[in-house]
Amino acid sequence: MTPRRPRGFTLIEVVIALVITGLVVTLAYAAVQGGLDTRDRLARQREQREALITVRAMIRDALRHALPGVPGGPEVFSLVNRVTTRGVSTDSVTFLTRGVSPPYGTSAAWRVTVNVDTAGLHFVAAPGSGAGGEMVMAVVPGVTGLDVQATGRGMVSSWRSDWSDPSVAPQGATFSFSDAAGGTQPLVARLSLERNP
Template sequence: MMRAQSRSRSGFTLLEVIVAITVTGLALTTAGMALSAACHTAARIQTHEVRTEADSRVRALLTDMLRHAPLTEQVDAPLLVVDRANGAPSLRFLSTGVREPYGTGAVWQVEVALRDSTLEVRATPTGRDIGASPLVATLSPVTRLDVRVLEHGTAMSSPTWRADWPIAQDRPRAIELTWNHESDRSAMPLRVVLAPLDRPRS
């Protein structure tokens, strides 16, 4: 009687090699997709942080500028103008809050406008500092800018918001600026209560 000789198997079959390659490919694809998603998320977070920081800087800058108006006897130009002639509103105002010490320095003319999806805050020196370079802060991309002012209340009427400001040598009670980033349609407005012109400003 002949005995079947058992042979030890060496190596892999073709089917096993194909299965191993397929599993490895799937694992690498999954890892690559996870890494790509993580990188994309990190980039989005960084972009959001940069935009939020820039937005905060512009808000702080505008708040300081708006709170410090020159005295009416210091200037001949209008203290504050809301211009809606070109469709998108722009805001122009005079300020002594561009450089420290705020409220006691030179008078600057500040313009806030939306240009080519960029919110631009441009402060131009006047008077004795007329030769100094303008200061410019930008924020982008911004899709919309809106400006409202709160008029002063009287004994007969409550303060109301309006789209323009017709009084050249006075300023409204408060001002509200709203701008929207491309990815944020519900931005919080910047609302600044303005210091009265007839009392000292800090």
């Protein structure tokens, strides 16, 4: 009987095993990286959604306690209607309110500005004379459009994209926030609740 040679792996078998192992590791790494990217995107979207909810609440409170103004008096509500070359509405609103710092309706007047640009939705509330506190600023990324409409008083009032008398606040306002995907999220508020039954 002849002695048997010990059997081992050939070079081809070793190379094939290394290639298959490399492919498995690469696929596993890609799956993990995809999961991490998805988690990051979801976290970013959640943060944007939470920021928008917070800013919407601040806008709603400010609108509910907007100063009514008097005809011929100082400016209390200004609406600038803007549209980009792509047809996206990027309006800007400035109004006076007592709804930024508690107790709402009794605090000093604040000047609130809401607009949108390439960075997102901006909310800026600056204290007026006699108002304590510091400027409140918030930016919500991901908001690409803002369409604001206001309505006056009376039965014949309709929603308008402009406001002709800045010395008097409208009866109601609607803010439609849009994102890059084209989705809109409207906010409708009645202004100056303390003067209305």
